[in-house]
Amino acid sequence: MTLRLLLLLGLIVPAVASVPCFAAAADRVALVIGNAKYPDADAPLTEPVNDARDLADELKRDGFNVDVLENAGGEAMRHALDRLYGKIKPGTVALVFFSGYGIQSNRQSYLIPVDAQIWQEADVRRDGFSLETVLGEINGRGAGVKIALIDASRRNPYERRFRTASAGLAPVIAPTGTLVMYSAALSAVVSDSGRDHSLFVQELLKEIRVPDLSAEETLNHTRVGVTRASRNEQVPWISSSLAEDFTFVTGPAGNRPAGGAAETNVTPPPAPTPSPTQVVVAPPAPPPAPPMPSPAPSPVQKADTPPPAPAPTATPAPVPPAASNSPSPEPNVAPTSTQVALADDPTVKSLSAKIAANPDDVSALYRRGQVYASKGAYDLAIKDFDDTIRINPKDVEALNNRCWARTVIGELQTALRDCNEALRLRPNFVDALDSRGLLNLKSGANKNAIADFDAALKINPRLTSSLYGRGLARQRSGAAQEGALDIANAKAMDPNVVQEFESYGVR
Known part of the structure; x- marks a missing residue:
């Protein structure tokens, strides 16, 4: 899976010791x-x-x-x-x-x-x-x-x-x-x-x-x-x-200049002790480390980290393709309110204009697919990824994204082929491992899901989707305590992860 991404800034320069209370x-x-x-x-x-x-x-x-x-x-x-x-x-x-x-x-x-x-x-x-x-x-x-x-x-x-x-x-x-x-x-x-x-x-x-x-x-x-x-x-x-x-x-x-109000109690309170399940980097007093994978560089930095062995190819139990949540437009069929809203989206408009001018604009097709998928229009997203892959069959990002979108709407068999192909072209591709882990979780192949999430977490230990997914898979496999710890750590890092998985049909 592939869509997770924050920053902020401030600066000050010192006053010289001899200046009065307030420098100019x-x-x-x-x-x-x-x-x-x-x-x-x-x-x-x-x-x-x-x-x-x-x-x-x-x-x-x-x-x-x-x-x-x-x-x-x-x-x-x-x-x-x-x-x-x-x-x-x-x-x-x-x-x-x-x-x-x-x-x-x-x-x-x-x-x-x-x-x-x-x-x-x-x-x-x-x-x-x-x-x-x-x-x-x-x-x-x-x-x-x-x-x-x-x-x-x-x-x-x-x-x-x-x-x-x-x-x-x-x-x-x-x-x-x-x-x-x-x-x-x-x-x-x-x-x-x-x-x-x-x-x-x-x-x-x-x-x-x-x-x-x-x-x-x-x-x-x-x-x-x-x-x-x-x-x-x-x-x-x-x-x-x-x-x-x-x-x-x-x-x-x-x-102080007019308008300021100063506090008089300057005694710092004692530093609190972080909870055992909290994942922190620089707390006032470090807690005992929870049983999680040791920190490693993020996926965009993983060139410095020896890649783990690829997770085994999973074959989920056959599941009939589910009906799409966002049907694509068909001739003589009135567009849905979602399609109308998307058509008015300025980003979609811009990308659609580029595609109209050049139907093989692979960058615009891929980006429009991303927009559709992020807004829940999975059928439209899959069509754009289809065209992207038609133009470039080795586009691993498009293969992974189509795998994930198909997984969300329940097209698990075709999704599995996409994830496996992405991992064949780019072994240890963390997002495809994460996507395939979700696919296995939805299909009930919990051991395969754990293997995929394990492999993803070796590359990026802070990938909350893999951590939460592994927790669910462990609980379903009978490892209740280990699963609960994974889930608690994932929720500590991202309180919205539960709602995210529910939107995929996973509870």
Whole structure:
């Protein structure tokens, strides 16, 4: 299976020790971005814009010259970054905050603008903004302290099935003098709360308002607060190479610019202990490791990892093909409401125009198939994958995607042929192993399902679909305790995984 894909950013530069309580605005600059309305998402995010506004207000009270962007596309983000770079001179304090969707690709974290068109790995690097690149540019302009505050650890709309990037964010290789904080652990994701503000920003604002805390102390207290408030379900990640102290607020609360309100209790609470089933990367106090596969690179990085032996070819029990959920249009038959809605979708319109101009445009056919599949129009998706494979019979991505779509609607025999062919052409293709695991699970071949999910998890231990699917297969095979542990770990990483499998007809 192939469609699962999150990032965010912030920066600060230190004030010189001899400056007064609040450096001049020119000495502290900030770029604050809140991206909520992504056309590819089912609904706008509720948190980023409010979080960006509140953080921007706080930073202004702390003496920052703040540039605020809401629902920014690629050009707007590029121009805003250029403005930020232009304000930086030696010793400037520069802060960049990003809330929205982020994606890990090729071991880097990318901030995603609202108009990004992401279909494959290369598109992430084309449309996204690398956190490492931004930090490097700010450092090159002479900023003293760089602080990245990243609230983008959400499961994103580009990551659902038809791609192979890892969930969550990657560690940052940043220049000296940098403090980076992610709102969740490396490679971990959290669901958008549906509230007006994120837990991460709520706790961050509390700590920023405490006078005379160093930046490191502010962020460490924020991590403890988020971890405690979430009952260990969300554990922020911090990386620091600061060579000098920086303080958001100095002196008593009365010395702050008008509008600021400082907290007086600066004693950090004890770090909570993560639960045994939690999968975390950088908790305040590491728990005993759960019995899961040891971490390995994500599928897009698996060239560095010796491939496991391919899982045995499965032959599920014969199952009659199920009727499609989204019948394709036929002559003299009125189109369904789903087809009408899809025809009006701007992405579908654009791709359909390309296909009309060139019926053998394999890229447009494949991408339109992805859109149809992500929206549940499986028959239409399969037709586009049919044409893709007709033009290029060795397209393993299209074979895997057609296998998965056929599996979802119950066409298990033809789906099996697609998955087996994809794995013949690309042995140890993690997405095809995951797809075939689902196929075996639906057909009742639980041992074969476990073998496929095992092979997929050896390549990517954080592939929640394989972890949850293996848990179900283990329970159905009589290994109730092992299955329950797999399911608990999968749900900890992705609370929506149960609903996802139910949409495939698997409970």
